[in-house]
Amino acid sequence: MLALTWDTIRHEFHAGQWFKGRIYEHRCDLSPSGERLVYLAANNKEPLYAWTAVSRPPFLTALALWPNCGTWGGGGLFDSERSLALNSGGVLKPADGFRLPKGFSVKPIATWAGRGEDDPIRTRRMLRDGWVLDDEGEPGKYRSRGRFHWEFLRPERWSKTRGKLRLERSVHGVGEVNGPWYAIEHRVFDSDGGVVLDLGRSDWADWSRSDELLYARDGRVFRAVARKDDTLGAADELIDLRPLKFEPLPPTAEATTWDRPVRGRKIR
Secondary structure, three states, X not given: OEEEEEEOOXXXXXXXXXXXXEEOHHHOEEOOOOOOEEEEEEOXXXXXXXXXXXXXXXXXXXXXXXXXXXXXXXXXXXXXXXXXXXXXXXXXXXXXOOOOOOOOEEEEOOOOOOOOOOOOHHHHHHHHOOOEEEEOOEEOXXXXXXXXXXXXXXXXXXXXXXXXXXXXXXXXEEEEOOOOOEEXXXXXXXXXXXXXXXXXXXXXXXXXXXXXXXXXXXXXXXXEEEOOOOOEOOOEEEEEOOOOOOOOOOOOOHHHOOOOOOOOEEOO
């Protein structure tokens, strides 16, 4: 897994560090400036197995770290540039060898923090970022065998509008065999309910501040410009990340500090 930064105005991409393991993307968050990342990671190896950390993207080197008991709980949300809500009901002090900067505060995200999985982080982050939960869906019973661990009888649906265009995000299953953890589809509708663009299975989609529909699918990133007449232009590919290969990369000196500007290697 590769960490990178993306300037969504100039569409410049900078690569940072790779990670051999899993980062739980639905329990991650960027600070308002985009200069700090909180993430839950697991490699199932001694001495930590799993942990929550704050780093300087596109680097994953921990500035603060909290060991996690497996992947139950973990991760966090930034309330502000210097305030972090952890999905942990345990000790809020970082592990030995790590210190928080002066004026940086940490608190539990909820009274029951650490006793769930992607929620409450996933839902709180979606609502904060302007998404509306249209239908909480109806997941089926857990199955140890089959295509999904939980296949939705009625999809969970979220939406986010731009002018008269509405982006819909629907979750159809969780725990897909040989697939992503969430089976997600995205579609764009016009004001009459007609489908303007059907992305089908896709990893992520959202509106940018510059009136573009941005989305990721199959290791590639795309954009489609929203026109003034509330139609979408043709989608074009911004970058293909599939050819990139693992390479060990130590952090830069700036990536080991809390406040100095950090940049990775430009790849686009």
